[in-house]
Each structure stands twice: as C-alpha cells, then as structure tokens.
Amino acid sequence: MELIYAPMGPYQTNCYILKSEVGEIIIDPGMGAYEWVKSQVKNPLAILNTHGHFDHVWSNHALQTQYKIPLYCPKDDVFMLASDPYGLGIEPSTPDVEVDGDESFEIGGIKVQFWHFPGHTPGCSAIEIEGIFFSGDFVFANSIGRTDFPFSSPEDMKKSLLRFLQIQKDMPLYPGHGEASTVAREQYTVPQWIKML
Numbered sequence: 001m002e003l004i005y006a007p008m009g010p011y012q013t014n015c016y017i018l019k020s021e022v023g024e025i026i027i028d029p030g031m032g033a034y035e036w037v038k039s040q041v042k043n044p045l046a047i048l049n050t051h052g053h054f055d056h057v058w059s060n061h062a063l064q065t066q067y068k069i070p071l072y073c074p075k076d077d078v079f080m081l082a083s084d085p086y087g088l089g090i091e092p093s094t095p096d097v098e099v100d101g102d103e104s105f106e107i108g109g110i111k112v113q114f115w116h117f118p119g120h121t122p123g124c125s126a127i128e129i130e131g132i133f134f135s136g137d138f139v140f141a142n143s144i145g146r147t148d149f150p151f152s153s154p155e156d157m158k159k160s161l162l163r164f165l166q167i168q169k170d171m172p173l174y175p176g177h178g179e180a181s182t183v184a185r186e187q188y189t190v191p192q193w194i195k196m197l
Contacts, residue, residue, distance in 0.1 A: 001130050004040060005174065008033045013055040014176055017041065018129060022108040027127065027134055028176060029059035037063060045108045046070050049095075050136025051124040052077030053149075054086055056176060060093035070096035072105070074116065074123030085150065099125065117164065119157025120145030133171040133183055139164065141173075141181040144193045158197045161190050 002019040009031025016027040023043035028050055037044075037059070044067045049057050051074060060081065064071055073081060075098035084090050097105070104113045113128040117138045124145065127134040137145040144161065147154040170184040 003132065003174075006033075006036055007177075008036070009055055009058070011055040012177060014174065014178075015059075016134060016174060018110075018132075020108060020110060022110070025107060025110065025112070025129065026063065028056040028136065029063055030055045031058040033059040034062040034066075038066070041067075044069050046072060048112065048127055048134075049073040049077070049081075050127060050134060050138070050176060051121045052080030053121060053137065054080070054084075054088055054090050056136065057081055057093060058090055061091040064093060072097040072099055072112075072114075074099045074114065074125045076118070077121050077123030080121070080151075099123075117160035119147055119153055119155075119160045120149070121151055122153070122156075124160075128171070131171055133173045135173050135175045135186075137176040139173065139186050139190070140175040140177060141179050141186070142189055143178075144190070147197070154197045158194055161194050161197075165190060 005014050005016040008015050013030035015029050015033040017040050018025045023045040024041045025046055027048045046069055073095040081093045099114045101116045115126045118124050120137045124138050147157045173181045173183050
C-alpha cells in the first residue's frame, strides 16, 4: 500500500489517495482536488468522505461523474452534500453508500472501517484502513475539530473524544488539515481539550 496526499484549496484540506495493487481509494476530495486526483489514479475504486463539510467534498460530483465509482459518506452528513447549506455553489453529490455509525466495508479486497465521532458535524467520522487512521476534522496534530459551526455539538464532541481515548492500538493519524500524528500522541493531548468543552 502507498499513501499520497496533498493540501487542497484555500483551507488546505488534505486529500488522500491510498494505492493498492488493485486500485486507489480517494479520501476527502476537496476544492481543487479533481485535477490532482486525475493525475494520480489509474483504477480508482471508491471515494470516501470523513464528513460533509464543503472543503472535504467539493470534488465528489466531478470524480463520480468521471469515474462512475461509489461514494461513501456518513448518513448524518448527507444533507450537506445535497443541499449546499453554506450557499457556496458546490455541485451536489449523492452517496451510493450512506454509512450508518460504525460500519465496515470491503473495497477491492481492502477492509475499510468507519468510526463515528460526532461533534464537529453530526456524521463526523474517522476512517481506519490497513492500520492507518484518517481522522478528518475530528482530531488534528495537537488540536481537535471546531464545534462552533452550524450543526456542531460540543457535547457530542466531548463524548467522542472520551471514546477516542479508549482506542487500544496506536496508528499513524492523518487529519483533514495539517501534519500527520499518531493516535497515541493525540490521546495524550486530548484530555486538555475535553476540559475546555
């Protein structure tokens, strides 16, 4: 497996491509990601969204149209893909799979596990693939996702962070913005954020 990524758009949202012998899994194709993804993939298998914010899903529709591949999105955030709640002119996209909480899938022989961590958004999730933890906007290096947006919930975020502390294995952690970290390193910093919620 090979992992490549690039920060996209004005919010520098990390778009990830996980490459296997079978094909590629695309995670959070945000603003400006379409051309970059096209230049990097040969046999894309699926698009995965960690949550529904525009800067993570902007290129969903273009990639769906180009490659006719399934889109997976947490079901509690599907409304953001369809309705453009921030009025930014995003092209609507329709998930082929509405992920319900903690669900696992097999995509091209690769196990994909969604972990539901609401708070930043109602459907906010992390995605574990091959021992790699893609945390979206739930947890960053030395920080956590904001809870002052429409549809955010500080109380849900607190519960999610407490659950995050229960993860028993360390993994590389790749967030929606900024540099990579590890699960164990962020478990060390998370208690201070819980106290602030």
